[in-house]
Amino acid sequence: MQTNQAIHWAIEESIKFLECATNFTIDHGQFSRQKWDGAWWHMAALYEMGEVTRIPESAIVRAKHLLKTQVWQTFMIATDDHPTSETDKMKLDCCHCELAVFYMILMAYGCDLDEELPWIREWLLKHQLPDGGLNCEPEAYTHSKKSSIISTLPPLEAILFYTNREFTEQEAIYLDEGARYLIEHRLVCSKQNGSVIDRTWLKPCFPRFFEYDILRGMFFLAEWSRRRNKPLPIDVLQEGLERLKPLMEAEGLQIGRQIFDPQGPWGGRTFPLLQAVAGIGFVSPYLTQQLNQVIERLRA
Known part of the structure; x- marks a missing residue:
């Protein structure tokens, strides 16, 4: 694990970057999301570390302005969903997971997006499919x-x-159907034949941004059970713990992969904070905290 001093320095670097960041505006073309060194990713990393309050208020204001003025507020499924004016055609077309990450960062900071930008929650609730999940592919x-x-x-x-x-x-x-979807898929498996859909999901990553891994699903189910007062899917969570054992140490849970792996599909430039907390093989205190909460729920 990186030293606390190195992480502290990297946090300060991200804060300095966000204080003067100009790339909340849309850069049209293949790098419109500016993976992984744009302002949103700095903010998301701080949020996942529990350091969301360290984000400069000026960055929060610019982020909300982008969502209010430069995002097309409709998921484009049918022809009628597409923008028609040249101004609207220049707006960012978000997907469900991307929009939800933006929403969580700003809500955790203390913004009331349900008052300021009510269309975001409406969007998320609107696009659940019959199987209980969502899909960012309009088809x-x-x-x-x-x-x-x-x-x-x-x-x-x-x-x-x-x-x-x-x-x-x-x-x-919405939540109960989403939990059903995860349980039926046993967090990572195909309903058709029971095989693991993507073996990289068995290796937790941090920060996750929009990416999925098995612990993310386990933590959701544990919290869903608690907050909705629903039976805990014990067998699914125990199976998940067995799958995580190769990365579990006495000190905690190791990071198994990086979402921004240069050899993977999402390779790209990074920033110091991302590098400081994302090392493969490092014991992550953030992932370990989630794992411990799942284990506590199972013991209870």
Whole structure:
């Protein structure tokens, strides 16, 4: 694990970057999301570390401005969903998991997006498929009707973790159906033949941003059971623990992969904080905390 001093320095570097970051605006073309060194990724890393309050307020203001003015507020499935004016055509077309990550960062900071940007929660709740999940591929809504686990988790987390009141009937069904989807897939498996859909999901990564891994699914189910007062899917979580054992040490849980792996599909430039907390083989205190909470729920 990187030393606390190195992580502290890297946090300060991200804060300095965000204080003067200009790349909240949209850079059209293949790097529009600026993986992995754009402002959103610095903010997401701080959020996942529990350091969201360290984000400069000026960056929060710019982020909200982007969501208010430069995002097309409709998921484009049908022809009528597409923008028609030249101004609207220049706006960013978000996907479910991306939008949910933005939402969680700002809500954790203390913004009331349900008041300021109510369309985001409405978007997330609107796009659940019959199997209980979501999919960032529009064709899934017109053809297969099958969800993607990667697309599903951030929207579920957004509703579960950032509803500071009783869940509405729609939200309760949304969460329960999402949990059913994960349980039926045993976190990582195909419903058809029981095989692991993607073996990289067995290796937790940090920060995750929008990416999925088995611990992310386990933590959601443990929290869903607690917050919704539903039976804990004990066998699914125990199976998940068995799958994580190769990366478990006495000190905690090791990071098994990096979402930004140069040899992988999402390779790209990084920044000091991302490098400081994402080393493969490092015991991650952030992942370990989630794992311990799952284990505590199982013991209880």
